[in-house]
Amino acid sequence: MTTILAIETSCDETAAAVVEDGRLVRSSVVSSQVDAHARFGGVVPEVAGRAHLDILTPVVTEAMAQAGVTGSDLDAVAATIGPGLIGSLLVGVSAAKAYSLAWGIPFVGVNHLEGHLHAVFFEDPDLALPAAVLLVSGGHTMLIEMVEVGRYRLLGQTIDDAAGEAFDKVARFLGLGYPGGPAIDRLSSEGDPNAVAFPRGLRGEGYDFSFSGLKTSVINHVRRNPELATADVAASFQEAVVDVLVEKTRRAAAQVGARSICIGGGVAANSALRERIVKAAHEDGLKALIPSRSMCTDNAAMVGATAWYRLGLDGPTPLDAAADPNLRLRLDP
Amino acid sequence: MTESLGVVCGNATETQAVAGAIAPLLEPGDVILLDGDLGAGKTTFTQGLARALGVTEVVTSPTFILTRIYPTTSGFDLVHVDVYRLERLSEVVDLALPELLDEGAVAVIEWGQRAVPALAPDFLQVRFALLDDEGERQLSFGTVGPRWLARRADLAAVLPRPARSGPP
Numbered sequence: 001m002t003t004i005l006a007i008e009t010s011c012d013e014t015a016a017a018v019v020e021d022g023r024l025v026r027s028s029v030v031s032s033q034v035d036a037h038a039r040f041g042g043v044v045p046e047v048a049g050r051a052h053l054d055i056l057t058p059v060v061t062e063a064m065a066q067a068g069v070t071g072s073d074l075d076a077v078a079a080t081i082g083p084g085l086i087g088s089l090l091v092g093v094s095a096a097k098a099y100s101l102a103w104g105i106p107f108v109g110v111n112h113l114e115g116h117l118h119a120v121f122f123e124d125p126d127l128a129l130p131a132a133v134l135l136v137s138g139g140h141t142m143l144i145e146m147v148e149v150g151r152y153r154l155l156g157q158t159i160d161d162a163a164g165e166a167f168d169k170v171a172r173f174l175g176l177g178y179p180g181g182p183a184i185d186r187l188s189s190e191g192d193p194n195a196v197a198f199p200r201g202l203r204g205e206g207y208d209f210s211f212s213g214l215k216t217s218v219i220n221h222v223r224r225n226p227e228l229a230t231a232d233v234a235a236s237f238q239e240a241v242v243d244v245l246v247e248k249t250r251r252a253a254a255q256v257g258a259r260s261i262c263i264g265g266g267v268a269a270n271s272a273l274r275e276r277i278v279k280a281a282h283e284d285g286l287k288a289l290i291p292s293r294s295m296c297t298d299n300a301a302m303v304g305a306t307a308w309y310r311l312g313l314d315g316p317t318p319l320d321a322a323a324d325p326n327l328r329l330r331l332d333p
Numbered sequence: 334m335t336e337s338l339g340v341v342c343g344n345a346t347e348t349q350a351v352a353g354a355i356a357p358l359l360e361p362g363d364v365i366l367l368d369g370d371l372g373a374g375k376t377t378f379t380q381g382l383a384r385a386l387g388v389t390e391v392v393t394s395p396t397f398i399l400t401r402i403y404p405t406t407s408g409f410d411l412v413h414v415d416v417y418r419l420e421r422l423s424e425v426v427d428l429a430l431p432e433l434l435d436e437g438a439v440a441v442i443e444w445g446q447r448a449v450p451a452l453a454p455d456f457l458q459v460r461f462a463l464l465d466d467e468g469e470r471q472l473s474f475g476t477v478g479p480r481w482l483a484r485r486a487d488l489a490a491v492l493p494r495p496a497r498s499g500p501p
Binding site: 011050083084085138139157158159160161162164173216219220326 | 400427
């Protein structure tokens with residue numbers, strides 16, 4: 001049995017988890033769940049590496065306490081090594097290296113995107129491959145073929161805004177606050193998704209996505225029609241995003257002969273997307289893998305799952321390996 | 334800031350062409366601030382600039398990740414920054430932009446006006462105004478500080494002559 005402590009500080013969340021053999025989550029703590037958070041004035045660790053620094057030790061302590069482990073029970077310590085913001089990444093990577101030295105256990109640097117891909121294995125360790133994976137978050141929108149574990153082919157990606165970014169910007173424009181994804185998700189349930197026919201960017205064309213034009217279209221439409229119910233605008237916008245995401249994922253799955261369809265990333269927590277993906281997979285006779293919402297958004301458990309796999313395949317990461325804000329997912333040619 | 338130079342762009346392609354025309358003027362350490370409403374064309378402008386600098390990978394919005402760094406064929410890295418999400422100046426300071434510029438990068442900062450207090454007063458500022466719903470935009474170029482003052486005539490020379498009448 002391999003027990004790994006994993007740390008994730010690539011973006012807003014400070015997170016730590018203890019994962020056994022890449023599949024069993026013994027604990028998964030995200031900063032907002034920790035009482036200590038309040039003690040630091042409710043600062044959300046956005047940019048400030050400093051904010052991650054303040055909160056990381058309590059988060060790690062909490063994750064280890066919940067899992068009932070001490071340093072001597074651990075076989076490795078992992079951290080997200082990129083992509084992300086350098087100041088934030090450095091906090092997690094440096095801490096993990098320090099734990100590695102202090103406890104005399106290997107360090108494993110993990111690609112954040114591969115982490116999201118591995119989150120699906122918590123739902124089904126024997127996932128039927130190949131799988132078409134839709135990775136949608138604030139920073140990324142990618143359609144990936146998981147050929148086998150650890151082998152990925154990029155089928156398409158956004159050419160401008162990420163889907164989650166479109167959610168947040170439209171939400172802010174509509175005065176729904178931040179984070180925008182959950183706000184639009186909630187409000188959309190009260191609105192008519194067919195109230196406004198917003199454009200479906202690049203629909204029917206390949207596997208790339210474009211959400212910038214949709215964002216502009218929503219803004220222009222609301223300025224011209226201020227009497228429109230906000231719930232109808234939110235629902236129609238969400239429908240436009242989900243339509244394109246589902247249509248392309250479905251078409252990609254058919255083209256690569258996928259046996260499963262998976263989603264991951266923060267936008268994968270969206271209710272409409274989850275429902276529509278499940279329905280599409282069912283109609284096409286494929287298995288749909290929809291991780292729990294807490295495993296879709298940023299967390300350290302997915303880092304632990306990936307670390308277990310990478311440790312077995314590549315061995316430990318050298319301690320002089322640097323955090324890389326621009327780290328790309330290693331793809332099949 | 335000195336009087337601004339203006340140009341009207343009819344669509345995204347024209348916005349990218351204007352950005353591309355400026356690319357040859359860039360020097361390591363330069364800062365370009367982009368300001369304008371959501372959807373005004375800031376990321377589109379950066380895409381045109383990046384392409385002209387030989388960046389082959391897809392340039393996407395950095396709103397969430399805050400900064401993306403692209404190697405160019407011009408001997409410097411292009412740092413694409415978005416401070417839209419940042420609410421405190423201390424968060425802008427944490428991006429360590431002066432350090433990146435010292436290392437010879439060129440920085441393009443979306444919503445750059447908010448970052449001004451954290452920067453040396455030496456930059457090109459591009460303001461985007463939506464003129465209509467059909468996609469026409471007015472781009473106004475203002476120069477602040479000695480670096481861009483020295484290149485002001487070059488800048489005026491590479492910008493397309495106004496092809497149609499727009500608001501002043």
